Amino acid sequence: xxxxxxxxxxxxxxxxxxxxxxxxxxxxxxxxxxxxxxxxxxxxxxxxxxxxxxxxxxxxxxxxxxxxxxxxxxxxxxxxxxxxxxxxxxxxxxxxxxxxxxxxxxxxxxxxxxxxxxxxxxxxxxxxxxxxxxxxxxxxxxxxxxxxxxxxxxxxxxxxxxxxxxxxxxxxxxxxxxxxxxxxxxxxxxxxxxxxxxxxxxxxxxxxxxxxxxxxxxxxxxxxxxxxxxxxxx
DNA sequence: AAGCGTGTCAACCGCGGGTCA
DNA sequence: ATGACCCGCGGTTGACACGCT
Numbered sequence: 106x107x108x109x110x111x112x113x114x115x116x117x118x119x120x121x122x123x124x125x126x127x128x129x130x131x132x133x134x135x136x137x138x139x140x141x142x143x144x145x146x147x148x149x150x151x152x153x154x155x156x157x158x159x160x161x162x163x164x165x166x167x168x169x170x171x172x173x174x175x176x177x178x179x180x181x182x183x184x185x186x187x188x189x190x191x192x193x194x195x196x197x198x199x200x201x202x203x204x205x206x207x208x209x210x211x212x213x214x215x216x217x218x219x220x221x222x223x224x225x226x227x228x229x230x231x232x233x234x235x236x237x238x239x240x241x242x243x244x245x246x247x248x249x250x251x252x253x254x255x256x257x258x259x260x261x262x263x264x265x266x267x268x269x270x271x272x273x274x275x276x277x278x279x280x281x282x283x284x285x286x287x288x289x290x291x292x293x294x295x296x297x298x299x300x301x302x303x304x305x306x307x308x309x310x311x312x313x314x315x316x317x318x319x320x321x322x323x324x325x326x327x328x329x330x331x332x333x334x335x336x337x338x339x
Numbered sequence: 340a341a342g343c344g345t346g347t348c349a350a351c352c353g354c355g356g357g358t359c360a
Numbered sequence: 361a362t363g364a365c366c367c368g369c370g371g372t373t374g375a376c377a378c379g380c381t
Contacts, residue, residue, distance in 0.1 A: 114350080115349095115351095115374095115375090116349075116350080116375085135367090138365085138367090150366085151350095151351080151368090152350075152351075155351080156350085159348095159350085187370065187371085188369090188370090189369080189370065190368075201368095201370085202348080202349075202350090202370095203348085205370075206347070206349085207347095209371095210347055
């Protein structure tokens with residue numbers, strides 16, 4: 106299937122916005138393949154969808170990000186990485202594109218500078234890396250932490266985390282909850298990666314790897330409050 | 340005033356995953 | 361099982377605004 110010829114590109118006009126808005130109001134969101142024809146627009150379905158989601162949809166917040174929004178973005182990004190749609194889902198009125206743009210323009214540089222500052226300070230025990238940490242099932246079930254490699258004074262907290270994941274929706278409960286499948290897939294993905302690293306690395310490397318992961322885990326524990334936000338409505 | 344560099348943001352592109360025949 | 365199609369996502373681009381020299 107080739108590209109649609111003579112499809113209009115570039116900025117949207119007010120007239121196009123009105124047509125699209127009327128179309129969505131009449132037929133509802135979704136079925137984007139029908140939208141250009143229904144609306145009488147010479148645009149591709151992707152362009153229509155993007156315009157609606159990022160600009161025309163009701164309740165979209167515009168203008169400066171509030172301090173608490175920025176704080177939440179930073180913390181969610183630390184936790185989730187560049188999963189903009191997921192981050193946007195936790196910040197009412199903001200689109201994934203807005204947040205991505207804001208991050209790229211304002212925050213990424215700020216965070217890099219902060220990382221540089223922090224990593225050059227000897228007094229900081231662990232660098233507060235901007236790398237994201239996502240828990241895997243081994244961590245949370247305690248199977249890794251319970252090994253002979255190390256024991257942590259935070260075992261109680263780990264058990265608490267374990268109980269959190271155990272309460273996550275199971276496969277058979279996910280029909281009404283998209284978030285459940287996300288978390289499960291993420292857990293499996295990270296667990297997979299950990300398994301691969303352990304199997305390919307030598308013993309000493311494996312120990313370092315585990316220690317690194319533990320440091321990250323400590324960082325994650327400090328974000329329990331944030332996890333509660335993320336887990337809301339899951 | 341003009342040219343240039345930088346910042347901002349809307350929009351496009353390509354890809355991965357899901358669905359359905 | 362497979363391929364076509366569709367949706368949604370993240371990365372990137374390009375146009376415009378703005379400030380500085």
